[in-house]
Amino acid sequence: MLKKLLKQEFLATTRVMGILYLVMLVLAMGNQLLVNSLGELGELVRALILLMAMACGLATVPVMIVRFKQNLLGDEGYLMLTLPVSVHQHLWSKLIVSAVWSALSALMTALALNIIRYGSEGADMPLISINGTPLTFGGDGLLVAELVVLGLVGVCTICLQFYAALAAGHGFSRHKMLLSAVWFVGLNAATSLLIELLPSPDLHFRGNLMADVHQAVWLIIAGTAAVGAAYYAITVYCLQRHLNLS
Numbered sequence: 513m514l515k516k517l518l519k520q521e522f523l524a525t526t527r528v529m530g531i532l533y534l535v536m537l538v539l540a541m542g543n544q545l546l547v548n549s550l551g552e553l554g555e556l557v558r559a560l561i562l563l564m565a566m567a568c569g570l571a572t573v574p575v576m577i578v579r580f581k582q583n584l585l586g587d588e589g590y591l592m593l594t595l596p597v598s599v600h601q602h603l604w605s606k607l608i609v610s611a612v613w614s615a616l617s618a619l620m621t622a623l624a625l626n627i628i629r630y631g632s633e634g635a636d637m638p639l640i641s642i643n644g645t646p647l648t649f650g651g652d653g654l655l656v657a658e659l660v661v662l663g664l665v666g667v668c669t670i671c672l673q674f675y676a677a678l679a680a681g682h683g684f685s686r687h688k689m690l691l692s693a694v695w696f697v698g699l700n701a702a703t704s705l706l707i708e709l710l711p712s713p714d715l716h717f718r719g720n721l722m723a724d725v726h727q728a729v730w731l732i733i734a735g736t737a738a739v740g741a742a743y744y745a746i747t748v749y750c751l752q753r754h755l756n757l758s
Contacts, residue, residue: 513596513597517597518605520605521579525575529613529616529617532569532617533568533617536568536569536624537623537624539561539564539565540561540565540625543558543627558628565621565624565625566621566625568620568624569621572610572614573671576609576610576613577671577674577678579606580606580674580675580678584602584679585679599748600748602751603675603744603748606671607671610671611664611668614663614667615663655725655726655729658730659729662732662733665736666736668740669736669737669739669743672740672743673696673700675743675747676695676699676747676750677693677695677696679751680746681695682750699746703739707735
């Protein structure tokens, strides 16, 4: 049944994400023409195009949050929550689709930025640099993989925080969105307070810079995943016990 839910989620979100990706590519490919034709205003136009391209990439999370609200907490919720599907399957389908679109959005954003860079500065210019010096990971593929994992876990945790707040707010019969906002602020404050109160992990730095970086990244991944698990539990509890769709 999870496969069917995933298929439905991809079909429901492809149209929106496809439009965002198309806008990103059109902006990137039209960059050089606009810059050349506007003369001195070209740099400003280029900066605006860069911001718009990155905004399209970052729009993935809001799209996934709106999808969750419409599909499970709106009118569709009456049907979706009566299907022979567990709440866990509903949530995992949302999270998997969010992770996939987030990864694709990162790739599309990188592609758009490279197109803008190629047309504006030349193919040899590094995408990320500090004072003209290319910023790389020193060929450390493991660190790249770890950062990808961190990004996906982070996206899922952000989505789950919104899911938990929306599910909790919709447990009331009135002022659902207002109470969802209150829940979101409360969850954020509680998480921040808990992080402050917990003892700092005992780090064992070994004098090897990359080894220490790997250790720090995995600690961040574990902490982010733990927070996401708490949000996940709240979301499941609210959807199973206290959801009010009336």
